[in-house]
Amino acid sequence: MTVSDWTERYQGAVMNTFGTPQGVLVRGEGAYVWDADGTKYLDLLGGIAVNALGHGHPAILDAVTQQLGTLGHISNFFTSKPQVELAEKLLDLIGHEGRVFFTNSGTEANEAAFKATRRTGRTRIVVAEGSFHGRTMGALALTSKEAYRAPFEPLPGDVSWVPYGDTAALEAAVDDTVAAVLLEPIQGEAGVVVPPDGYLQAAREITSKQGALLWLDEVQTGMGRSGAWFAHTESGIVPDLVTVAKGLGGGIPIGACIALGDAGQLLQPGNHGTTFGGNPVATAAALAVIATIESDGLLDNARKIGDIFRDGLASHPLVAETTGRGLLVGVVLTEPVTADVQKAALAAGLIINNATPTRLRLAPPLILTVEQAEGAVATLTQILDEVMA
Ligand SMILES: *Cc1c(COP(=O)(O)O)cnc(C)c1O
Numbered sequence: 001m002t003v004s005d006w007t008e009r010y011q012g013a014v015m016n017t018f019g020t021p022q023g024v025l026v027r028g029e030g031a032y033v034w035d036a037d038g039t040k041y042l043d044l045l046g047g048i049a050v051n052a053l054g055h056g057h058p059a060i061l062d063a064v065t066q067q068l069g070t071l072g073h074i075s076n077f078f079t080s081k082p083q084v085e086l087a088e089k090l091l092d093l094i095g096h097e098g099r100v101f102f103t104n105s106g107t108e109a110n111e112a113a114f115k116a117t118r119r120t121g122r123t124r125i126v127v128a129e130g131s132f133h134g135r136t137m138g139a140l141a142l143t144s145k146e147a148y149r150a151p152f153e154p155l156p157g158d159v160s161w162v163p164y165g166d167t168a169a170l171e172a173a174v175d176d177t178v179a180a181v182l183l184e185p186i187q188g189e190a191g192v193v194v195p196p197d198g199y200l201q202a203a204r205e206i207t208s209k210q211g212a213l214l215w216l217d218e219v220q221t222g223m224g225r226s227g228a229w230f231a232h233t234e235s236g237i238v239p240d241l242v243t244v245a246k247g248l249g250g251g252i253p254i255g256a257c258i259a260l261g262d263a264g265q266l267l268q269p270g271n272h273g274t275t276f277g278g279n280p281v282a283t284a285a286a287l288a289v290i291a292t293i294e295s296d297g298l299l300d301n302a303r304k305i306g307d308i309f310r311d312g313l314a315s316h317p318l319v320a321e322t323t324g325r326g327l328l329v330g331v332v333l334t335e336p337v338t339a340d341v342q343k344a345a346l347a348a349g350l351i352i353n354n355a356t357p358t359r360l361r362l363a364p365p366l367i368l369t370v371e372q373a374e375g376a377v378a379t380l381t382q383i384l385d386e387v388m389a
Contacts, residue, residue, distance in 0.1 A: 003036045022346060028055025031365050031372055033351070042376055044364040045351045049188065049220045049328065052247040053292055054365035060250050063288035067281050074280065076273065082283040089290055090258055093229040096238055099264030101257040102278030106219035106245035107134025109255035112272055113182075113215050113241045114138045114156075116259060119266040120213065122179035128164035132189035133182065133217055142182055165195035167202040174206050180213035180241070181206070185231035188220035191359025192323045192330025200235040207240075213263060215241035219255065220328065223247035224293045224366055227303035227326025247366075252285035254278075298366040302326035305373045309362055312377035318388045320358075329362040330355075331380075337387055344383045350376055 006024040024036040031054050033043050043051065053060060067082065074080060087100040101112045110133045117125060125142060133139040140148060141155035149155060160178075162169040164187060174181060181203055187193040200216075207214040214237070221231035222244040228234060230242065240263040245255030255277075259266065276282075293299060309329045310322040318337075323330035333341070338354035345352045355361040364373075 001036060006036055030054045031368050041349050041351050042372060043351045044362045044376060045353050046363050046365045047251060049225055049246045049363035051251050052224060052289055052366045053250045054367045057250065059288045059292045060252065060285050063284045064252060064281055067284035071280050080280040082280050082287055083278045086283040086286050089287065090256060094242065094258060096260045098258055098260035101267065101272065102283065103255040103257065103274060104253045104276050105255050106243065107136045107139040109219060109243035109245050109257045110134050110139040110217060111136055112257035113243050115272055116241060116263065116266040117179040117213055117215065120179045122177055123158040124160060124178045125158065126160045126162060126173050126178055126181045128183055129161050130164045130187050130190035130193060131184060164193060165199050167199060170203060171206050174210050174212055176210050178210060178212040180215045182215045182217060184217045184221065186221050186324060186328060188328065189355060191355035192328055192361050194323050200232055200237055204237040213240040215239065217243050219243055219245045224299050224302060225326055225328050225363065227299055227306060231325060249282055249285045250289040252282050254282035254286050293366065302366045305368045308370065308373040309377060313380060316381060316384050318384045327364055327366055331360040333358050340387050341383055344387060345380065348379050348383060350379055
């Protein structure tokens with residue numbers, strides 16, 4: 001069975017929500033994946049910021065296998081050791097007291113946070129233009145792209161939009177009727193958009209002054225992706241709600257809504273629930289991912305390797321600027337040709353993402369080596385030359 005055979009079967013059986021797949025992948029190892037025709041690719045997207053340890057990492061395999069052989073699933077009438085340990089570990093990494101609610105995805109982590117904000121007695125949420133928070137009805141209501149939202153209105157309401165990174169606009173939008181301000185520390189789906197210095201601190205001041213919650217969506221930026229455990233850490237602020245998912249389980253589906261301080265008491269028995277969220281296998285996988293990031297120095301590696309991409313591509317004439325932190329890398333082009341670059345990169349054996357017509361996004365495994373990064377920069381430089389010519 002070739003790539004084209006599988007693609008045809010896909011189209012006959014799988015719902016057409018994603019368009020035609022770019023390929024049919026059959027195997028992965030480290031930072032590489034192989035397709036059904038045997039072609040090898042360097043994965044510079046990592047399942048969209050998910051495969052923090054790359055593909056087939058023994059630490060995840062061992063943790064999942066051992067946990068599944070011991071205790072695979074229980075109801076949330078009970079708890080398990082890895083669930084408690086992971087909750088404690090996340091609070092430890094974030095450095096503050098709180099309470100954690102586990103989910104299976106990013107959008108569900110945001111649903112939990114959204115419901116928590118309603119328990120403040122206020123309903124209004126202030127969200128940034130360019131934001132992406134997920135596809136379920138609640139998270140979708142907080143997602144900026146009109147084309148995603150319009151077919152599904154009415155969505156849960158009382159949402160105000162502000163330009164991302166604009167402190168004055170935020171200050172003007174937030175009064176004492178606002179339940180929460182929701183921001184990504186770096187906007188991922190918008191193409192790795194970094195706000196001006198001081199923006200998150202200003203958001204913290206503004207929300208505190210008005211008695212509103214500060215909710216940071218770190219589904220893409222969190223769990224080491226930025227070169228720190230959380231992208232907001234360098235701003236020195238303490239948010240009320242932090243949502244994580246993508247990299248948390250290294251490919252095993254898991255998300256979390258981390259509520260700090262008093263926010264940890266907003267959801268009470270009967271307010272929320274999940275069958276699979278926080279299951280022993282998923283939480284064991286996440287513990288293994290975190291332990292490996294710690295033992296292998298992958299936060300440092302993410303910063304070092306991310307800079308190789310940013311520094312290596314910044315001076316190309318087709319590149320306006322490179323953005324991001326750690327291994328969340330944006331490459332902003334001077335022309336709207338990212339679709340051509342993405343296609344050419346795939347043909348050259350590199351998986352990258354054209355987040356917008358002018359913004360490429362890279363989110364490779366945190367285990368990527370200097371040699372792999374330098375090789376990819378050389379290939380991408382050549383591709384940019386060709387696309388420009
Ligand atoms: C991907 C993403 C989500 C949604 O996560 P899913 O697991 O796809 O539901 C939410 N917020 C941000 C910032 C994301 O990047």
